[in-house]
Amino acid sequence: MTMRTVYVNGDYLPENEAKISIFDRGFLMADGVYEVTSVLDGKLIDFDGHAKRLARSLDELDMPHPAVLPNLLEVHRELVRLNGIEEGMIYLQITRGAPDDRDFAFPDPEATTPTVVLFTQNKPGLADNPVAQKGIKVISIEDQRWARRDIKTVQLLYPSMGKMMAKAAGADDAWMVEDGAVTEGTSNNAYIVKGNTIITRNLGNEILHGITRAAVLRFAREAQMQVEERSFTIAEAQEADEAFITSASTFVMPVVEIDGAKIGTGTPGSIAGRLREIYLEESRKAGI
Known part of the structure; x- marks a missing residue:
């Protein structure tokens, strides 16, 4: 399989260099939300709907909005470009972040920034699925x-x-x-x-x-x-x-x-x- 370029907390990286802390609350608590946006003809489908639902999910869990949120469209488009996706999907995940240690209580949002990860899935023939x-x-x-x-x-x-x-x-x-x-x-x-x-x-x-x-x-x-x-x-x-x-x-x-x-x-x-x-x-x- 071709090595994908993925997005992790502001950086575009080869997938084998992408790392997340073992203390990340998405890993320890499933304390995270996600969205999947389809790509057809190299373009994003229903992007606005996914972005709005993402913001709502964050709000419902009292999770801070990451700084990248207003620029998510550009990040999605850049991943489509870097990975040459004509038909496929972009997976986006935001977690409450990685505090210094495991605790049931939410970490201080001032001290713990959310984790933001995106990756592509190349699916030629997605629309013409037999x-x-x-x-x-x-x-x-x-x-x-x-x-x-x-x-x-x-x-x-x-x-x-x-x-x-x-x-x-x-x-x-x-x-x-x-x-x-x-x-x-x-x-x-x-x-x-x-x-x-x-x-x-x-x-x-x-x-x-x-x-x-x-x-x-x-x-x-x-x-x-x-x-x-x-x-x-x-x-x-x-x-x-x-x-x-x-x-x-x-x-x-x-x-x-x-x-x-x-x-x-x-x-x-x-x-x-x-x-x-x-x-x-x-x-x-x-x-x-």
Whole structure:
């Protein structure tokens, strides 16, 4: 693999020279937040939405805003340029920093500066992902995450376990269920389609306020599709005409099976397909 240039606390470095303290609270406490921004045609997709959500995550955790925050667009663009990314992703992580020692109490923000790390992932063919032509299979699992899923923190252990549960069951991903209703996928928002109506969980602390979700719902409404933001059950999903997920890295991805039951015809539906087309077309136009 080609050696990437990454960003660590103000410096652009070869990835093998990037170092973080063992006392960093992201490492010790999962005391950090992150964002993933897609790159198409060498341009950043939905960057403003990611930047705004990042600021909100920091505020919700009472984490200081790092000095680089107003210049994040330039940092993203420089990493795209240095690594020659045409299609792929940029991962950004901010932690509360590395105090002199481990302690549950937050360190003094005057004495401990946040840690800021960014790196690229080169993914040629991201937009033309062949999986979108056949769709994915999901299983349902109990949602055992903490209650503030609206904050995009780096504590991703349970979603990782969920991905492994899906893999063990011969599926591609898992939808998490709480109090009988679907919250979201392990790293994506979940949707079903009944007739011309798109149904997805309403915003709250129970789910991540997806940036791709917001864009897709806006495009759906502009295309005269009905949108209902409410919770739904796995049983209702299995009876739906279509199902799909959205995320920054999958865009719009059809779901063709849930817990072994085929959704609709068991092939990707027309609404999910159309939304994927619209999202990619509009995002490419608006990329910066």
